Amino acid sequence: MFTAHSLNGNSLPLKTLCFTFDDGPGKHTLDIAKYLFEEGVPATFFVVGKYAINHPDILSSLVNWNHTVGNHTFDHPDIPYYVSVNGNIQEQIIRTETVLPVKPDDTIYFRAPYGKWSPEVAAELNTNLLSSLNYVGPIHWEVGGIDCWYWLQGKSVEDAVDIYIADIEKAGKGIVVFHDEIADMEFLKPANKTYELLKQLVPKLKALGYNFVSIDQIETLKDAAKESLKFQLALGQRKALTLSNDRSFQLTNSGSSFNMQKKGNGQVSLLLENSFLTLSTSQIVTLTSAPDEAAIFDYIPVRNNRFMLRSHTGNYLAIDKNNGSLSANAQFMRSAAIFNYIPIGTQANTKISLKERMVLIKKGIRFVKSKLLS
Ligand SMILES: [Zn+2]
Numbered sequence: 001m002f003t004a005h006s007l008n009g010n011s012l013p014l015k016t017l018c019f020t021f022d023d024g025p026g027k028h029t030l031d032i033a034k035y036l037f038e039e040g041v042p043a044t045f046f047v048v049g050k051y052a053i054n055h056p057d058i059l060s061s062l063v064n065w066n067h068t069v070g071n072h073t074f075d076h077p078d079i080p081y082y083v084s085v086n087g088n089i090q091e092q093i094i095r096t097e098t099v100l101p102v103k104p105d106d107t108i109y110f111r112a113p114y115g116k117w118s119p120e121v122a123a124e125l126n127t128n129l130l131s132s133l134n135y136v137g138p139i140h141w142e143v144g145g146i147d148c149w150y151w152l153q154g155k156s157v158e159d160a161v162d163i164y165i166a167d168i169e170k171a172g173k174g175i176v177v178f179h180d181e182i183a184d185m186e187f188l189k190p191a192n193k194t195y196e197l198l199k200q201l202v203p204k205l206k207a208l209g210y211n212f213v214s215i216d217q218i219e220t221l222k223d224a225a226k227e228s229l230k231f232q233l234a235l236g237q238r239k240a241l242t243l244s245n246d247r248s249f250q251l252t253n254s255g256s257s258f259n260m261q262k263k264g265n266g267q268v269s270l271l272l273e274n275s276f277l278t279l280s281t282s283q284i285v286t287l288t289s290a291p292d293e294a295a296i297f298d299y300i301p302v303r304n305n306r307f308m309l310r311s312h313t314g315n316y317l318a319i320d321k322n323n324g325s326l327s328a329n330a331q332f333m334r335s336a337a338i339f340n341y342i343p344i345g346t347q348a349n350t351k352i353s354l355k356e357r358m359v360l361i362k363k364g365i366r367f368v369k370s371k372l373l374s
Contacts, residue, residue: 001132001343002110003224004119006140009175011220016211017168018175018218019043021194022072022111022145025051025058026181031195033180037065039202042214046111046139048183049074049096059101068215070109070139071096076183080118089124090131104262107225109215110137113183128301129268129341133260136224139215142174143167148182151191160193161200168205175218229259230344235319235337241326243272247286248325257344268299270309279311285326300333308336 009018021032024047036043045062047069052059062069073079073092083089093110102108112121117138126132146167150160168176178198182188215221232255233241240255249256261269270277275287278295288295297317298310309317311328316336320327330336 002122002125002135002137004122006112006115006117006138007136007221007224008140009142009173009218012173012213012218014173015209016173016213017205018213018215019178020070020111020139020141020175020215021045021178021180023048023051023076023179023183024181025055025062026189026192028192028195029055029058029180030061032198033062033065033067035195035198036067036202039206041202041212042066042068044068044070044109044139044215045180046070046072046109047096047100048072048076048181049092049099050076051181051183052096052099056099056101059099063101066214068109069100069102070111070137070215071100071135072111073113076113078114078116079112079121080116083118083121083124089121090128093125093131093135104264106134107136107216108134109139109221110135111140112138115140126343127303127305129260129307130262130266130299130301133229134262136221139175139221141177142171143176145177145179147194147197148179148185148188148192151182151193152185152188154191157193157196157200160197161204164197164201165204165208168210169208175215230257231259231341232256232344233258234340234342240342241339243287244325248284248323249277249286250324250326251319263296266299267296268309269295270297279313279328283311283313283315283328284320284323285317285328300336302338304340305342306338306340308333308338310336 019041021043024045045067059069071093074095075092077087079089146163147160178194180194182192235241235251239251239253241249242252242254243256244250256272259271261271263269269291272287275289276291276295277285278288280286293312296312300308300310302308313328315328316330316333317326317328318330318335318337320329
């Protein structure tokens with residue numbers, strides 16, 4: 001699930017860095033990825049769907065070289081603005097996910113374009129489990145992506161290496177941002193020298209004693225991935241689905257704790273502990289440890305944290321009027337149960353510090369100045 005406030009690499013030990021690359025894939029991505037692989041530096045590439053869709057070959061190479069591929073939206077919008085004009089942010093996530101080299105139930109890391117985010121955006125995305133379930137993010141940073149501002153100002157590779165070293169030494173650890181490509185500013189793409197920058201920067205950082213880790217080695221992000229998965233399923237009158245002694249599901253005031261696995265193509269499996277919800281021969285929903293097609297359901301989102309489920313028999317899930325248990329007995333959508341999911345557990349609340357805010361504001365001023373002067 002998406003967190004109300006950005007996550008970062010603050011929990012990393014000193015002298016430990018996690019490299020991330022935004023806005024690709026582009027023409028420098030393969031060079032960068034191969035070089036980092038040879039240097040033993042695992043990285044995360046937050047790709048833009050509209051570029052990624054034309055380069056599945058680059059995405060597979062990233063995975064082959066031990067890198068992680070994350071979601072950076074389809075069109076690279078300023079998300080709070082996009083949502084304020086009724087832009088469909090769920091679609092930005094789902095469209096990009098369809099081109100990512102991920103298995104349906106993999107954790108997917110997300111970075112917001114320009115780092116712009118709000119608790120309202122997180123809430124909007126979390127209303128649809130398909131666009132939020134396996135996500136960890138937004139992933140912020142300790143050392144910002146100053147590279148493109150340097151190329152914009154016509155500065156040298158050496159200048160950029162110096163500023164990265166200075167910023168990294170100041171932070172001492174954390175997530176570092178680079179740009180293997182530059183979204184939107186077409187005129188700036190040919191000026192990208194981030195590959196050359198890395199070839200000077202990585203040896204210097206190694207000489208200074210820095211270690212490099214992949215994003216899934218950051219403890220707080222691991223916790224966020226685990227925490228996001230549990231929820232109760234409410235169904236009218238504040239009652240929730242609960243496992244009963246005969247292994248069917250009834251509505252009670254307590255409620256069992258579920259989690260969900262994406263199966264691809266808009267399909268899901270529901271789990272209770274390590275067992276899967278499945279259909280018995282009489283179409284009653286029960287549990288199995290060996291899932292087959294009877295444990296896979298179509299997920300049909302309904303606004304406001306709700307959804308319906310349709311079984312492989314073509315029937316929707318609903319509460320059976322005779323025995324009160326959850327069954328695949330509704331032939332038409334009109335009779336389907338509309339589940340309301342209620343996440344369990346507290347969401348990570350890593351607030352952006354005043355210092356980080358000031359750095360962002362200063363960076364913004366520098367950018368505007370450089371635009372005015374160029
Ligand atoms: Zn970006």
